[in-house]
């Protein structure tokens with residue numbers, strides 16, 4: 077199998093707009109908590125993530141017993157797929173769904189089946205149509221990566237109602253904090269037994285480097301996943317940082333508001349230049365070009381200016397680049413380069 081392709085880091089000093097990291101970094105309280113926890117590094121971390129789970133449960137009004145934490149939500153995705161799908165089984169996802177799901181399926185020997193999207197937006201009808209007796213898991217990401225689009229939560233609830241009871245539905249909300257929909261009804265699906273909701277501290281909380289994700293699991297599913305998690309999976313420093321970040325909701329909200337503002341300006345500049353972007357509900361935007369050659373030529377121009385966007389060939393979208401929302405000066409420079417590119421007739 078091919079290894080999962082992370083974004084390339086480019087030369088030293090390049091500005092990454094490639095990994096959907098936060099433009100605002102972690103809460104100062106998280107940094108202070110991490111520094112304080114360093115002194116305890118001689119000890120193994122809490123295998124029950126007690127403080128972090130308590131903070132998540134208080135912030136979201138959830139039962140701490142239903143929460144499991146992972147070394148990034150990637151660890152939880154990998155363990156869920158290994159626990160519930162194997163050779164001969166199908167994992168159904170969306171055409172442009174998060175690519176790591178495919179890698180996790182390969183690791184488990186399961187087949188990944190993609191349902192087509194309509195206008196860069198996932199279609200629950202297309203997912204419904206592709207459920208077969210071999211489908212074990214339906215995986216969807218809302219808001220989606222790399223499209224940034226989202227569907228109403230009511231459509232996910234209706235999909236759950238129509239799926240066979242023994243099919244596991246995984247709702248990946250890595251960008252959930254950027255979505256203005258109330259997540260309560262999606263969290264509530266986990267109370268019915270066959271649905272897991274995943275979240276991460278890597279995006280809106282600015283803690284990608286601390287590798288901390290969490291999920292809300294029905295008890296039996298959580299028990300199965302737990303057997304596959306690496307015990308002591310989240311370091312003591314990461315747990316301390318994540319707990320403090322979770323308790324600093326003000327920083328998270330300011331990050332979301334600041335990101336949305338920069339994103340709106342960037343999208344407006346690109347639209348004014350003639351690009352047609354899907355509306356994003358996340359901390360990145362997908363930029364379609366006329367074709368793959370134009371996308372590559374634009375990427376080269378951006379790279380020459382020290383700006384690295386993410387090529388989308390792995391998603392079957394080689395005519396697109398994905399730009400993470402970063403500091404305003406970097407976005408302004410990127411918008412300027414892309415506007416000039418278009419103006420000079422290179423996007424064709």
Ligand SMILES: Cc1ncc(COP(=O)(O)O)c(C=O)c1O
Nearest residue numbers: 148149150174221250276278289
């Ligand atoms: C949709 C989606 N899910 C999950 C992840 C994994 O995040 P992490 O492992 O950092 O929690 C990402 C990271 O980019 C993502 O885009």
